[in-house]
Every structure is written in C-alpha cells, then in structure tokens.
Amino acid sequence: MTTPARRGRPRSEGADGRILQAAHALLTQRGYDRFAIDEVAARAGVAKTTLYRRWPTKDHLLVALVARIQDEVEVADTGDLRRDLTVYLGAVAHGLEGMRRVGREAAAADRSAGVVAELVAAAARHPDVGEAVRALFARRNTLPLRLLDHARERGALPPATSSEVLFDQLAGALYYRLLITGAPIGADYVEELVDQVLTQAATPHPERA
Amino acid sequence: MTTPARRGRPRSEGADGRILQAAHALLTQRGYDRFAIDEVAARAGVAKTTLYRRWPTKDHLLVALVARIQDEVEVADTGDLRRDLTVYLGAVAHGLEGMRRVGREAAAADRSAGVVAELVAAAARHPDVGEAVRALFARRNTLPLRLLDHARERGALPPATSSEVLFDQLAGALYYRLLITGAPIGADYVEELVDQVLTQAATPHPERA
C-alpha cells in the first residue's frame, strides 16, 4: 500500500482528518443548516479552498461525515428469526433516533427526521452523492438480507418470499415513519412490526381463494 | 365565509395565486435548487418582500406548491383487497415517479428522489413545515387505512392485524425505495409487493410454534 510517488506537491498530511473532525463537531453541535464551511475550515486550520478541493460541496462533506459516524450494526443469525429481526431492527431504529437528535438541543425532541433527511436531500441533488449513499446502504444491508435468505431456506419463511421485498417492508416502515409521518420508532414499535409480519406469515385466513 | 372586514389595507388580490403559479412553473422547469425567489417574485410581478410576508422561507413555499400539485389518489373499496391495494399503491407509485422528474430533463432519468427529498428535508428543518407535511399525509392516508380496516372486518386480514403497521409496510417500501435505495417503483414492483404481503398473510408455514 505504498504510495506510487505522485508527481507534484503531496496533499497536506492529516488535513482530511482535521477537517472531518471539525465538521463533525460543528454538525453535532448545531445541525447541518447552521454550520458554515468557512468555520469548519478555520477550525481545521486550512483555507476554505483546500476544503473544497477535497469535497466539492457541503453535501459531499455530509456524506463523508455520515459514512464515518455510522457504526456497523451487528447482525446475529441464531436461527430464531423473530428474535434476530427484532434485535437487528431495534438497533437500526435506535441509530435512526440518534440521528434525529444530531445538532439539536435534547430538549427539542420534536419529530424531525434531522440529519437523515438532509442526507436524503443531498443524495437527490447530486448524482454522485446519491451513488455513494446507495452504496453505503447496499453494503449495510447485505447481512440482514442474508439473514432472510437463510430463514427462507430453512422453512421459516414461505419459499416464494423475496428477501428484498420483505426487507423493503421492514426497513421501509422505519424510514417511512422517520422521514414522513414523524411517528416514533421505539423498541415497542419494532416489536409490533416484526410480530405482525411474522404472525401474518404464519396465520392462515380466508381471502386469496 | 364573508371576510369580517379587517382593519388596514387588504392583501393584494390574487398575488398569492400569481406567486404560486410562477413558482410552480419555475419549479417544474428547473427543480428546487435552481430557481431563485427573486425570480419568482419578478415573474409574479410582486416585490420580494411581499412574497416573504406570505411564505417566510423557500421551504414553506415548497410545501404550499406540493400541497397544490398533489392530486387526490382515488381509493376504490370493491371488496377485492388485492386488487384495491394494487390499484391504490400503483397510483401512489406513479405519482412518486412523477415527482422524481420534476425539474429535470426527461433524459436524465437518474435514480434521484427529486422534489420529495427536498420536501422531507424542508419538513426536517422547520417544525411548522413538518407539521404541515404530516397533516398532508395524514389526510391523504385516511381512506387507504379505512380500506384495510374493512378488509380486516370481513376477514380478509387476520383479526390482530394493525392497519397502521400494515400501511407502514406497504407505503414504507415505496418511499424507502424512492428515497434511500433509488430502486424503481413501477407497476411490476407494486404487484410483487402486494402479492407478497397478501400471500404471506394466506400461507401457513412452520416457525412461530
């Protein structure tokens, strides 16, 4: 992994790290719309132009920050689908509730989707940011998707079940509440959601002749 | 509904309409981040300050626009749940795909969530905008929720089913794909989604002793 000895002046050692660190501090303190790029640059001890050479817009910087913050969510595959799903989705929901409070006084505790909404908008504004965000989520979702695959293989889900669609249902419900309805997504809701999906999947009833 | 004869100079007749019309035209032409408030005011023939007296931020104006654009989605309750859901969600998905293209050259056709993403961000930035958006969706969702209630009552869904949670699953899947994964939400996907939810709900299988 040695650098192949580029041509001109090398990039300032550690500037990236100092910028991200300063940006992270300001983001968590004030939120996305109330911190200025100029201030990030000043705190990091670099010129604003240097920052822009690395991240061409504030939106790009945001993705880099979120990708950094986002801690990996553990995925246990114990064979108890209900339990595994509840644990996993509970962790996701908890993480999202945390994102909600980034840059707000805890007292606020309103129903805003916070920084996740900004991330979504950033992805919509710039194609390359969108690509990066989608890659982030694709990577994050591989393990839970595999969890559903295994469940289907061992007969815990109907054989015709599509893991992708089922995952859309589960994750979608959480993001829908976070971003659209603003409804809370606590542990109790996650349990109800998983319960309903799996109970549905196990209870026969009329219709569908 | 006669005006109670207010005190001072009345608001300029029709200014609201002209502003909204001008803003709508610019929004559909260029998209949210590439049209300027100054330009809207100029086209509407009012001073910028007059516009700001009505909508305190660009985000507020956006909600007013979307609320205006959003056509009511028909909800048929024929007794055939699968069909009714497919039709309803198909219309919603079609509307969302339309929102995706607002302000973009048709050629682009990328995976951006477009104006919906901006709406979500606007809701996250201002508490009152969030309130308005949530009211918009609550109103929009009453009929489909009733549809699910009826289905449960006549035994087409398990009696323990929560309409709210089920609706989160369905609508959530669509918005999740629109806003997060960028995956298409065409008629084929809607059919697969409804099919899977209802097939799950009708097919017994092991697990859940």
Next chain:
DNA sequence: GTATTTACGCTACGACAGTTGCGTAAATAC
C-alpha cells in the same frame, strides 16, 4: 542545479436566501 507538476493560502467575487428600514397606498375608525 532548473523545469514541471500539484497543492496550498489568500483575496475577491458572484449568486442567492432572508432581513431591515422607509416612504407610500389602501383600507377602517372616529
């Protein structure tokens, strides 16, 4: 050594959101 390449810091600038202050217009209250 000199030439070249790439990054840096700095200053100035353009575009746009949103604000402020002020003079004026259009209504009601008396």
Next chain:
DNA sequence: GTATTTACGCAACTGTCGTAGCGTAAATAC
C-alpha cells in the same frame, strides 16, 4: 375630513455557498 392600521414596493444589507485568479510551497523529472 383626520388618525390609525396593515400591506405594498424599493433599496440596501448580511450570511453563506461556491468559484476564480494568483503567488507560493513542496514534491518529482532531468
């Protein structure tokens, strides 16, 4: 009529994102 209240238009201003130009610093190529 005059006083009061509310809206309007206009112009100037601030804050912030992002860009452009330029001189300089630190590396490699020869």
